[in-house]
Amino acid sequence: MVSFIARRVVVSILILLAASFIMYVLASASGDPLEDLNGSNSPNRQALIDARVQAQHLDVPPPLRWGIWLGGVARCVVPIMGGCNLGSTFSKQPVIDLLPQATASTIQLVTTAFVLAIVLGIILGIITALRVYTGFDYIVTLLSFFLFSLPSFLMAVLLKSFIALGYNDFLADPQIPPVTLALIGIIVGVVLQLVIGGTWKRRLFVFLGSGIATVVILWAMAATGWFTKPSLGPVVIIILSAGIGFGAVSLLAGLGNRRAWITAGINIVIAAIAYFSLQGLFNISSVGTLVILGIATLAIGLVSGAIVGGHDRGLMMRIGAITAVLSGGLVLLDRFLQSWYHYTQAVGGRPIATVGSQTPSLGGNVWITGLDSFTHLLLPTISLLLISFASYTRYARSGMLDTLNQDYVRTARAKGLPERTVIVRHAFRNMLIPIATLVATDVGALLGGAIITERVFAISGMGALFSSSLGSTDVNPVMAYFLVIAVTAITFNFLADLTYASLDPRVRVR
């Protein structure tokens, strides 16, 4: 194991060196670094050119310049030498100072999309695998092919033009015309009956029930002015929390499990109490308070599960944690929604933003700034989400189908386990193994940011740093970008292999 790791590290460093050399030479050869100065007609043009040549060592040929650059990077790796130096940009800013800000905004952009894509993708993949060769399966397959074929900039431009403009226009006069209302109801009904499946009676029931419920709820929302002044209120929170508890219990433990019901019930009651008691604290909250509250929620869920647990402690703790976190999230969501009206007023009634990552000089408390980030990141997140979501759906589907064909699943069925247990405990867990590797390798690409998405939505993250520097042949930031993504990619690939080896005992690393 030790020799495996040592060998891996040495080889990885060599690969990094070679790749950085190729990247450096290519990036330097990609254009004329003095192009903007040559074209300028400022009186001290020659002095500027000389200064840049001096600062960027442009008189040295690129392969040797790579050596100078590498010397600076080596100082970052070896701590005693001090003076980490990734070079400076054309505007004489040290690149090392640019990175934290760019990385932070990239992480802010991609994290939600990444997590949601995995969760939703796996859920949808499993549903299609369980409903394989049905209309639903084919629709999802076609849809994912379509998403694969949609370039990301196209998706981003479409989202900008339709969702942002459309929703903002809708908010100006939040009335849903009856035809649209009926259409939404029919679509929801059709999709849900495809998901649920079963006999045609059951399908018809699901179709009518969900369709009518959707229409009524939307109509009520429009009629009560919910879209301009949204909030959940205690009743809806309790109903939704109960739904979450029901879902967690029925999926993880089965409806006959009394302890599971008690665990979920405790957490729902705590969430309801929290809703009433925390409003005062929320008004003076900062981000730190919310983080502490979040940790407390998780702890309550785990502890309540552990107390009720009995012989099934792990399962109860999971149910408790899921119920607690999700119902806590509802309480939080409600508080955000309460600030929505003030926020829309502050930004002039058109909340969904299409460029940047925050409204300049907005101010306000944590709720207002939170909503501001939300409205700015909504569209880029959706566009990133849809792209990676499609591939996770496909992987989850084929993984689940593979697993369902395994002998141990047949054994589990043969010994009479309920289908829920077979799917959740036997198939689902084993399906996650290959996906875990996929996720680990994907994290590597995350920090690279989303070059295109950042460009379309004018977000100044890593991808924007790369593309703007490449545009002016400013090699140092390009190389810093490369360094970050290459190191994370290599590290996470390595971790992926180790994860696989630890999750699947048949795989050995040598």
Place this chain on the structure above:
Amino acid sequence: MSTIQGGSPLEPKIGDGFDATALGEGRRGESQGRIIFRRFLKNRIAVVALFVYIGLIVFAVSAIGIGPIPGWWPTAYAQLNAQLNQGEPTISFDGGFSLGKHPFGQDRIGRDYFALTMRGIQNSVVVMLIIGIFATMLGVVVGSIAGYFRGWVDAVLMRITDVFIVIPALVIGAVVGKTSNGLGAPGLALLLGLVSWMVVARLVRGEFLTLREREFVEAARVAGASDARIIFRHILPNAIGVIIVSSTLLIASAILLETAISYLGYGIKAPDSSLGLLISQNQSAFSTRPWLFWWPASFIVLLALCVNFVGDGLRDAFDPQQRRFSLRKAKEPEDTVYGGQALTEVGLPPENER
């Protein structure tokens, strides 16, 4: 990736989305090629997609011609025309179908958008095909040498592959695209091909590693066949499935890569036209002249969709038992190997098409 087995009939196993009984497999006296061809024909979507794809290429090429040869469309793509009716599309369906002078409209400086779009399709197709063919050839050469000779040759070649694979496709594509400034579509495509052969190389290597241990290769070696003969006559024909499927997927990601690079401004440059470039130039005009956006957008999606469907059909045809879905992230199976074989040093980072 399972192998296409030399003579043994493929077991009709109910795979994923594949109805083996309907295909009448194991019919006597049919070659592998015919069986695979017939399986491909059974996949209606893939066949339709193939025809649409070829039809689109023929249409685009015949419309504005190639190089000096003129096409049937009277207006050249670079020609500036007087603005007709704010450049709105003249195509109309009411009262019978009529094209008008500028069926797809005109852009801001009055160029005919139909000709521009056709030119864009031509360029995009040229780029994707050249990338696909060139990168596949490179990948096959590297992969087969590495997989056949193993040892230090394999180690060196695979480390070189890892070096290229560390850099995300879009990043190296943008850098290469900027370097190729002025070379036009074929030059851009060749340079992009130079940096996109890695996935094919790894897949082919994996295929060679398994095939070279098989009995028929052993038999050929005993019979005194040279290395070249074994590679070309015995192993390569058996690896053709993997090669064709991975090159189709490469082509599918190539069109998205080309449009993305052109969108960023590092691909095909302005007087010429490419589908990505057209969108990049006209996205700000979305609210005033939406057709400048819709035409290239729908053709990009159509082309990519066709290639994806054809690739899927081919994968089914070649490998019905294992239908692993991997459109963009073709992840090769030797990444982690059962039973004590070494893991590859660096896995495959997903292409950064985002």
